[in-house]
Every structure is written in C-alpha cells, then in structure tokens.
Amino acid sequence: MDEATTRTERYEHGRALFDAVSGPTGAAGIDALADVSPELEHQVSAWAYGEIYARPGLEPRDRQLVTLGMLTALGGCEPQLEIHVNAALDAGLTPPEVVEALLQSAVYCGFPRAINATTVAKKVFGERGLLPVAAV
Amino acid sequence: MDEATTRTERYEHGRALFDAVSGPTGAAGIDALADVSPELEHQVSAWAYGEIYARPGLEPRDRQLVTLGMLTALGGCEPQLEIHVNAALDAGLTPPEVVEALLQSAVYCGFPRAINATTVAKKVFGERGLLPVAAV
Amino acid sequence: MDEATTRTERYEHGRALFDAVSGPTGAAGIDALADVSPELEHQVSAWAYGEIYARPGLEPRDRQLVTLGMLTALGGCEPQLEIHVNAALDAGLTPPEVVEALLQSAVYCGFPRAINATTVAKKVFGERGLLPVAAV
Amino acid sequence: MDEATTRTERYEHGRALFDAVSGPTGAAGIDALADVSPELEHQVSAWAYGEIYARPGLEPRDRQLVTLGMLTALGGCEPQLEIHVNAALDAGLTPPEVVEALLQSAVYCGFPRAINATTVAKKVFGERGLLPVAAV
Amino acid sequence: MDEATTRTERYEHGRALFDAVSGPTGAAGIDALADVSPELEHQVSAWAYGEIYARPGLEPRDRQLVTLGMLTALGGCEPQLEIHVNAALDAGLTPPEVVEALLQSAVYCGFPRAINATTVAKKVFGERGLLPVAAV
Amino acid sequence: MDEATTRTERYEHGRALFDAVSGPTGAAGIDALADVSPELEHQVSAWAYGEIYARPGLEPRDRQLVTLGMLTALGGCEPQLEIHVNAALDAGLTPPEVVEALLQSAVYCGFPRAINATTVAKKVFGERGLLPVAAV
Numbered sequence: 173m174d175e176a177t178t179r180t181e182r183y184e185h186g187r188a189l190f191d192a193v194s195g196p197t198g199a200a201g202i203d204a205l206a207d208v209s210p211e212l213e214h215q216v217s218a219w220a221y222g223e224i225y226a227r228p229g230l231e232p233r234d235r236q237l238v239t240l241g242m243l244t245a246l247g248g249c250e251p252q253l254e255i256h257v258n259a260a261l262d263a264g265l266t267p268p269e270v271v272e273a274l275l276q277s278a279v280y281c282g283f284p285r286a287i288n289a290t291t292v293a294k295k296v297f298g299e300r301g302l303l304p305v306a307a308v
Numbered sequence: 309m310d311e312a313t314t315r316t317e318r319y320e321h322g323r324a325l326f327d328a329v330s331g332p333t334g335a336a337g338i339d340a341l342a343d344v345s346p347e348l349e350h351q352v353s354a355w356a357y358g359e360i361y362a363r364p365g366l367e368p369r370d371r372q373l374v375t376l377g378m379l380t381a382l383g384g385c386e387p388q389l390e391i392h393v394n395a396a397l398d399a400g401l402t403p404p405e406v407v408e409a410l411l412q413s414a415v416y417c418g419f420p421r422a423i424n425a426t427t428v429a430k431k432v433f434g435e436r437g438l439l440p441v442a443a444v
Numbered sequence: 445m446d447e448a449t450t451r452t453e454r455y456e457h458g459r460a461l462f463d464a465v466s467g468p469t470g471a472a473g474i475d476a477l478a479d480v481s482p483e484l485e486h487q488v489s490a491w492a493y494g495e496i497y498a499r500p501g502l503e504p505r506d507r508q509l510v511t512l513g514m515l516t517a518l519g520g521c522e523p524q525l526e527i528h529v530n531a532a533l534d535a536g537l538t539p540p541e542v543v544e545a546l547l548q549s550a551v552y553c554g555f556p557r558a559i560n561a562t563t564v565a566k567k568v569f570g571e572r573g574l575l576p577v578a579a580v
Numbered sequence: 581m582d583e584a585t586t587r588t589e590r591y592e593h594g595r596a597l598f599d600a601v602s603g604p605t606g607a608a609g610i611d612a613l614a615d616v617s618p619e620l621e622h623q624v625s626a627w628a629y630g631e632i633y634a635r636p637g638l639e640p641r642d643r644q645l646v647t648l649g650m651l652t653a654l655g656g657c658e659p660q661l662e663i664h665v666n667a668a669l670d671a672g673l674t675p676p677e678v679v680e681a682l683l684q685s686a687v688y689c690g691f692p693r694a695i696n697a698t699t700v701a702k703k704v705f706g707e708r709g710l711l712p713v714a715a716v
Numbered sequence: 717m718d719e720a721t722t723r724t725e726r727y728e729h730g731r732a733l734f735d736a737v738s739g740p741t742g743a744a745g746i747d748a749l750a751d752v753s754p755e756l757e758h759q760v761s762a763w764a765y766g767e768i769y770a771r772p773g774l775e776p777r778d779r780q781l782v783t784l785g786m787l788t789a790l791g792g793c794e795p796q797l798e799i800h801v802n803a804a805l806d807a808g809l810t811p812p813e814v815v816e817a818l819l820q821s822a823v824y825c826g827f828p829r830a831i832n833a834t835t836v837a838k839k840v841f842g843e844r845g846l847l848p849v850a851a852v
Numbered sequence: 853m854d855e856a857t858t859r860t861e862r863y864e865h866g867r868a869l870f871d872a873v874s875g876p877t878g879a880a881g882i883d884a885l886a887d888v889s890p891e892l893e894h895q896v897s898a899w900a901y902g903e904i905y906a907r908p909g910l911e912p913r914d915r916q917l918v919t920l921g922m923l924t925a926l927g928g929c930e931p932q933l934e935i936h937v938n939a940a941l942d943a944g945l946t947p948p949e950v951v952e953a954l955l956q957s958a959v960y961c962g963f964p965r966a967i968n969a970t971t972v973a974k975k976v977f978g979e980r981g982l983l984p985v986a987a988v
Contacts, residue, residue: 174586176586177382177585178584200932202423204427204430205423205426205427205430206440207430207439207440207441207927208407208426208429208430208433208439208440208441208550209407209410209411209426209429209430209441210441210443211407211411211443211444211635211887212407212410212411212422212423212426214633215411215414215419216419216423218819219627219631220419220959221625223627224623224955224956224958224959225956227619227955227988228954228988229948229949229951229952229988230952230953230956234914234917234949234953235953235956237914237917237918237921238917238918238920238921238953238956238957239921239956239960240918240921241917241918241919241920241925242418242896242920242924242925242956242957242960243420243922243925243960244922244927245922245923245925245926246383246420246421246925246960246961247383247384247518247519247520247521248383248384248424248520249383249420249421249424249433249520251420251424252419252420252423252960255421258582262870268687268909269909269910269914271480271481271483271484271909272907272909272910273488273910273914273915273918274481274484275481275483275484275487275904275907276904276905276910276915276918277826277918277922278484278487278826278904279826279827279904280826280827280828280919280922280923280926280932281322281825281826281922281926282489282514282821282822282823282825282826282829283487283492283524283823283824284515284518284520284521284523284524284824285518285521285826286484287473287474287477287484287488287524288521288523290477290480290481290484290866291476291477292626293480293481294476294477294479294480294481295921297480303479303480304478304479304480305479305480305481306910307482307483308483308907308909312720312721312722313720313721314719314720315600315719316719337559338559340563340566341559341562341563341566342576343566343576343577344543344562344565344566344569344575344576344577345543345546345547345562345565345566345577346545346577346579347547347579347580347771348519348544348546348547348550348558348559351547351550351555351767351768352559354557354765355689355767359684359759359763360683360684360687360759361684361687363680363683363716363755364716365676365677365679365680365716366540366677366680366681366684368644370645370677370681371681371684373642373645373649374645374646374648374649374681374684374685375649375684375688376646376649376655377645377647377648377649377650378554378649378650378652378653378685378688378689379556379653379688380553380554380650381650381651381653381654382557382653382688382689383519383520384519384520384557384560385519385556385557385560387556387559387560388555388556388559390712404566404637405637405638405642407483407637408635408637408638409642409643409646410636411632411635411964412632412633412638412643412646412647413646413650414632414962415628415632415633415685415962415963416647416650416651416654416660416962416963416964417650417654417961417962418957418958418959418960418961418962418965419959419960420960421962435653444635444636444637447854447858447859447860448857448859449856449857449859450855450856451855451856452855454967460779473734483907486658487903487904491899491903492823494828495895495899496819496820496822496823496895497820497823499816499819499852499891500852501812501813501815501852502813502816502817502820506778506781506813506817507787507817507820509781510781510782510783510784510785510817510820510821511785511820511824512782512785513781513782513783513785513789514785514786514788514789514821514824514825515789515824516786517785517786517787517789517790518789518824518825524824540773541773541774541778543773544773544774545774545778545779545782547768547771548768548769548774548779548782548783549690549782549786550690550768550788551690551691551764551768551769552690552691552692552783552786552790552796553689553690553786553790554686554687554688554689554690555686555687555688556688557690557770573748580771580772580773609967610967611872612971612974613970613971613974614984615983615984615985616951616970616973616974616977616983616984616985617951617954617955617970617973617974617985618950619955619987620954620955620958620966620967620970621952623955623958623963624963624967625901634864649936650962651964652847654927654962654964654965655790655791655792655793655927655928656791656792656927656928656968657927657964657965659967659968660963660964660967661962678756679752679753679756682753682756682864683755683756683759684752685866686756688761688787689761690790691759691764691796692787692790692793692795692796693790693793694756695745695746695749695756695760695795695796696792696793696795698749698752698753698756699748699749701752701753702748702749702751702752702753705752711751711752712750712751712752713751713753713754713756715754716755791926791927791928791929792927792928814887815888815891815892818889818892819889819891819892819895820984822892822895826922826926827895827896827900827932828923828926828929828931828932829926829929830892831882831885831892831896831931831932832928832929832931834885834888834889834892835884835885837886837888837889838884838887838888838889841888847887847888848886848887848888849887849888849889849890851890851891852891
C-alpha cells in the first residue's frame with residue numbers, strides 16, 4: 173500500500189485478500205460480525221489481511237503452516253482451523269503436508285490438540301473429496 | 309458477612325447474589341451440577357459469589373469487564389461467556405462497551421479468541437433484541 | 445517390550461492396551477483418524493499407549509488422575525475427557541474421587557474449567573447409571 | 581483519525597498514545613524490538629494503540645481492567661502485566677481496585693495465575709511507594 | 717469444619733494445613749502476598765486449603781497427582797510446581813512416580829511442558845538429595 | 853527405519869537427528885534430563901525426532917515454521933523457542949522470514965505472545981551476529 177491511503181481503501185484492499193484466501197466459509201464468518209462488531213469485521217480485513225498477511229516477507233503457504241501450528245496449539249479455534257485448512261490447501265500445501273504438520277503438533281502440544289485439529293482437517297478433506305489421505 | 313456464619317448461611321447469601329447476577333441461564337447451569345458435584349455447586353455460590361464477588365472493592369460492572377477479558381483469553385469458556393455477557397449488560401455496561409472490550413481482546417489474545425467471544429455476544433444481544441450494535 | 449520389536453508388534457501391543465483402557469468410544473475416536481492421518485492413529489496406540497502408558501512406574505488409576513488434571517487444565521478437550529472419565533472409573537477410581545479431583549481443579553484452573561469438566565463427568569456417569577453422586 | 585492518513589502519521593499518532601499510556605518501561609520494551617522486528621514495533625504503536633486503544637467506545641480505565649484480566653488469564657505475560665499495572669494506576673484505578681481485580685481472577689483462572697499476577701502488582705506498587713495496600 | 721465457624725477460625729484451620737502441605741517455600745510465597753493482597757493470602761489458606769484440600773474425598777497423594785498434571789498443563793506455573801513437587805514427595809509419592817507422571821504429560825501437553833516441569837522436579841530432587849532418579 | 857529395530861537403535865537414530873537439528877543448546881537441554889528422567893531424554897530423541905521429525909512428509913524448514921507457531925502460541929516455552937529459532941535458521945529460513953512468522957503470530961495469538969517470541973529471536977540473532985534484521 174502507498175503511504176497515504178484512506179481507511180476505506182485499506183479495508184477494500186484487505187477484504188479482497190481475505191476473500192481470496194479464506195473463501196466463502198471465511199467470508200460468511202466475518203460477515204456475521206457486521207451487525208455486532210463492525211469494527212472487528214473491518215480490522216480482520218483491513219489489518220490482519222491488508223497489513224499483515226499482505227506483507228511480502230513470507231510466502232502464503234508458509235504463513236498457513238505457521239497458522240496451522242498456532243491454531244492447533246491455542247485449542248478451541250475449530251472454526252478458524254477449518255478456514256485455514258482450506259486456505260492451506262488453496263495456498264499449495266498438499267493434504268499429506270497438512271496432515272504431517274498436525275502430526276508434528278502432537279510432539280509440541282500433545283495428542284488431544286493434534287487429534288482435534290486432525291478431525292477438523294478430515295472434515296475439510298472430506299468436503300473436498302480428498303479422503304483417504306495416503307500414508308507417507 | 310459477619311465473622312461467624314454457618315456454611316448454610318454462606319451458601320444462601322452467595323446463591324442469592326449468584327441468581328441476581330447470573331440470571332436463569334446461570335442458575336440452570338449450576339443447578340445441573342447438583343447431582344454430580346454438589347460441593348462444586350455449593351462453592352460457586354458460597355465462595356465465588358458469596359466471598360469474592362460480594363466484596364466491596366470493585367464495582368459489579370468493573371468485575372464484569374475483568375471477567376469478560378479472562379473468559380475470552382482462556383478460550384473454550386463459551387457457556388460462561390454467555391452468562392457473563394448477560395451479567396455485564398445487567399451490571400450497566402452498554403452493548404457498545406461490551407463489543408469494544410472484546411475488540412480490544414484481539415490485541416492481547418489474537419483474532420480467533422476475539423471472534424469467538426464476539427460471536428457469543430451476538431447470540432446474547434440477539435436474544436435481548438439489541439442487534440444491530442451501532443458502530444462507534 | 446523386548447529391545448528388538450517390529451513397528452507392527454509395537455502397534456499391536458499398544459493398540460490392545462489402548463482398547464482395554466479407552467473402551468469403544470476411544471476406539472471409535474482413533475479409528476476415525478485412519479483415513480486422514482494413519483500415522484497419528486498408529487502413534488496414539490504404538491507410542492502413547494505402547495511406550496508410555498504401558499510403563500510400570502505409575503499405577504493406571506494414578507495415570508488417570510494426572511490425566512484428568514491435564515485435560516481439565518488444557519480446556520477444549522471434552523472428547524478426550526469423556527474417554528478418560530470412563531477410563532478412570534475402569535481403573536478403579538470411584539465417582540466421588542473423580543468428582544473430587546475435578547472440584548480441586550477449581551483451585552488451580554478456575555471454575556469455568558472445573559464446571560466444564562464436571563459436566564463431561566456428569567454425562568459419563570449418567571450413561572453408566574451412576575447418578576446422583578453422593579455428597580462427601 | 582481522518583479517513584486519509586499516511587502510514588507515518590498513523591504511527592506517530594499511535595506512538596504518542598503508547599508512550600502516554602505505557603510509560604518509560606513500555607517504551608523501552610518496544611524500542612528493543614526496533615532492530616529485530618521494526619514492523620512489530622510499528623504495529624504495536626500504529627495499530628494496537630493508534631487504531632484500537634484510541635477508540636472512544638471504552639474509557640481508558642475500563643480498557644485496563646479488561647487487559648489485566650486477559651494478561652492474567654494468558655499466563656507467561658509478566659512483562660506486559662508490569663506495564664499494564666502501571667498503566668492501570670495511571671488511568672485512575674486505585675491499588676485496591678487492581679488488587680481486587682486480580683483476586684477475582686482466582687475464581688476464573690485459578691490461584692496460580694492470580695498469585696503470579698499479584699506478585700507483579702506487588703513489584704509495581706513497591707516501585708511506586710504504594711505498599712502496603714490496605715485490606716478492604 | 718462445623719457448620720458455624722468464624723472467618724478467623726477458617727483461616728487458622730486452612731493455614732495450618734497449608735503450612736503442613738506446602739512447607740517453608742510455600743509459606744514464604746503466600747506470606748509475600750500479605751502486604752499487597754491480604755485477602756488473596758487469606759483465601760489460599762481459608763478456602764483452597766481449608767475448604768477444598770481438607771475434604772476427605774481424595775487422598776493427599778492423589779490430590780498432588782492431579783495438581784502436578786494441572787500445573788504442568790497450564791504452563792508458566794513453575795513457582796507453584798516447585799511447591800507441589802515438594803508436597804507430592806511429602807505426601808508419599810516417590811521420585812520415580814513424580815517423574816513418571818511428568819513423562820506422561822508429554823502425551824497430553826507435549827514435550828515442552830513436560831520438559832519444563834521435569835526441570836522443576838530436578839531442582840527439587842537435587843535440593844533434597846534425591847538425584848539421580850533410577851530409570852524404571 | 854526398518855520394521856525391526858531395537859530400542860537402542862531407535863534412540864541412536866533419533867539422537868543423531870536431534871543433535872543435528874537442535875545444536876549444542878538443545879543437546880545440553882536434554883542431557884540435563886538424564887539424571888532426573890532418563891526416559892524423557894530417551895523419548896525426545898527416539899520418538900519426537902527419530903519417529904516424527906524424521907518422517908519424509910514435510911521439509912525441515914516447514915516443520916520449523918509450524919513449530920515456531922506452536923511454541924509462540926503455547927507461551928512459557930522460551931527455552932524451546934530459543935532452540936527452534938536456531939534450528940529454523942539452520943534449516944534455511946532467513947531472519948526476515950522468522951521475524952515475519954512471529955509478526956503474524958500477533959494476529960492469531962495477540963501481541964504479548966508475539967513480543968515475547970520476538971524477544972527470544974532477538975537474543976538468538978544477536979548471538980549469531982544477525983542484527984539488525986532489515987525491514988521488509
């Protein structure tokens with residue numbers, strides 16, 4: 173973004189990126205915020221996507237790897253994990269790579285978090301016709 | 309409370325406060341504990357409300373602000389958050405203030421926790437006919 | 445296990461223990477992983493049960509006490525907690541002991557985690573015809 | 581802020597607010613980020629303070645109450661808690677109110693988190709000559 | 717405790733138990749709270765120990781097992797873990813049992829939490845002349 | 853690894869990989885466990901590295917990205933984060949990529965976790981003569 177932008181431009185820039193990355197499930201999720209916290213909906217787009225995700229320093233697939241790790245570790249973020257498993261696939265990660273990343277989370281976060289996250293991945297893979305995932 | 313009280317008096321004092329603060333949803337929640345952990349049901353009322361919440365050092369609305377912050381940060385506390393969004397409104401916080409507090413949680417806890425908490429607030433506001441919340 | 449074992453032997457040894465400890469709900473849970481993350485399903489059995497749980501240094505009932513504490517503290521592990529409340533009863537802990545352990549979690553993890561865990565215990569106890577639990 | 585601002589203006593606006601709220605300890609903290617993650621230092625000021633904290637919907641003292649609750653619940657945020665106990669006092673909360681907020685955290689987060697946070701408050705109060713805090 | 721007790725009696729009863737369980741390190745820890753949050757110091761003794769820990773439904777060694785699990789899972793509770801590793805030994809758990817409980821935490825909480833907790837145990841064991849712990 | 857291996861072979865295989873990935877700081881960390889929990893030291897090498905990290909399904913640099921995300925989100929894992937910032941650099945991630953991954957954590961975990969993790973990265977970068985990191 174240029175140095176001088178309007179708040180509206182920042183939102184539109186970020187929202188376009190958000191929609192491209194997060195797909196219809198993601199869009200429905202933040203649109204649902206509009207009548208309760210319009211500023212939160214604004215900031216997800218304008219800041220989280222427009223200012224941070226849009227930065228050139230890390231490839232989209234790499235951002236999704238970090239994000240899968242964070243959401244798995246936090247726990248209780250199943251709705252966000254569903255969006256980001258989809259986003260990870262769209263960014264070029266393969267189903268076995270996603271599964272492997274979540275397997276690795278067992279080492280750092282323990283099996284319950286790894287199993288809960290893998291269960292979300294299974295749902296997404298099933299919806300996209302990607303099951304079964306081949307064993308490595 | 310006076311220095312000398314019976315366990316029963318402490319419970320009754322706390323339970324009356326709990327009911328006034330937490331409303332019917334809260335009451336149903338702890339009544340459901342009575343056949344599995346009567347002591348837990350006792351202590352929510354007698355201690356958490358009768359001894360801590362009842363203390364004069366912090367206004368009820370201020371206690372709810374702290375509590376909204378804690379429940380959002382903990383994650384996985386949606387049932388408790390529902391009770392406390394209601395309690396926050398009953399204690400005098402306005403819907404925009406609640407929404408703003410949860411927006412601020414994005415800074416400290418990240419967007420997933422903020423979005424999950426705001427989704428609970430939306431449910432409560434909807435039930436109370438308080439949607440849409442005006443943008444600030 | 446002997447020093448030299450095959451990967452298959454380690455799995456079979458662990459899976460037998462897993463099935464004995466976790467019962468049909470647990471088995472359904474990890475079988476559901478087989479088409480998305482066969483290695484995760486393998487490692488729950490072969491490692492978590494076959495190598496760690498199977499060790500002689502701590503009695504099964506004691507392992508369940510530690511595990512109830514961890515799952516309650518983590519939050520968001522209700523599916524795992526359901527398996528382990530069952531496992532705790534099967535390992536010889538009484539319903540009042542389970543309830544007391546979860547009551548104690550209020551001291552260390554706060555009431556929301558304690559209430560959420562006790563709600564899971566109530567579900568399990570109800571399914572096993574163990575309600576009401578007598579007050580101590 | 582007006583609709584159209586430059587990135588530099590947004591930073592300067594936010595940084596001034598950050599400095600006013602967080603004091604020299606806070607300033608030293610984010611200045612230390614400048615050689616490793618200049619964008620993180622930028623965003624703390626430009627976004628967290630300039631865009632969120634600066635919003636009119638919630639009084640500064642109320643923001644600090646929410647923040648004390650969040651930082652206590654998260655755990656492992658002692659450096660940030662130290663800044664915010666100072667900020668809470670500067671925003672008009674009294675030492676007994678801060679102490680009471682942290683006491684309440686025992687109910688929702690358990691005693692270890694409450695004790696760790698209160699220990700940070702003790703350090704700050706001591707540095708400001710505010711000990712002992714009178715019992716309520 | 718009888719039905720009717722004074723607040724002072726409840727404190728004295730709980731504090732005696734706290735001192736017996738937590739030893740001089742624990743005592744120093746809560747005494748340090750007295751000038752900042754006398755009510756927190758009161759409630760650790762009067763409630764956490766006097767009302768919960770003192771209950772007959774679970775053996776002291778079993779309470780320590782649950783507590784070791786919770787403190788390990790929470791993370792950032794090293795001071796409390798140090799007190800409870802000591803308390804666990806005093807309650808009759810052997811060093812290999814404590815070590816085994818913390819090893820099991822790797823399965824549920826991941827290796828970083830398990831390693832951090834085991835490092836605390838090593839410190840306590842070293843102070844008590846209990847190193848090395850024999851491999852099982 | 854072949855199907856049939858001895859426990860000793862599994863350890864040696866994993867420990868060699870652990871040493872290559874984690875360097876002298878990591879090695880010192882797990883060697884310190886040997887006199888308190890030899891089995892934990894064994895499992896870090898034999899299982900976490902020998903069985904999980906060694907799997908071919910995800911590149912080492914990708915595993916480090918996931919791990920940086922998890923350790924940042926967990927909080928209280930500074931010792932492990934120090935090892936993995938080093939490992940991330942050794943696996944081919946550049947300092948700006950590490951910094952960018954940690955910046956992104958502000959979106960999902962909040963600023964305190966992002967700042968604490970970035971502070972660890974600063975320490976590691978300083979020790980390796982990599983400061984200042986250029987702004988992207």
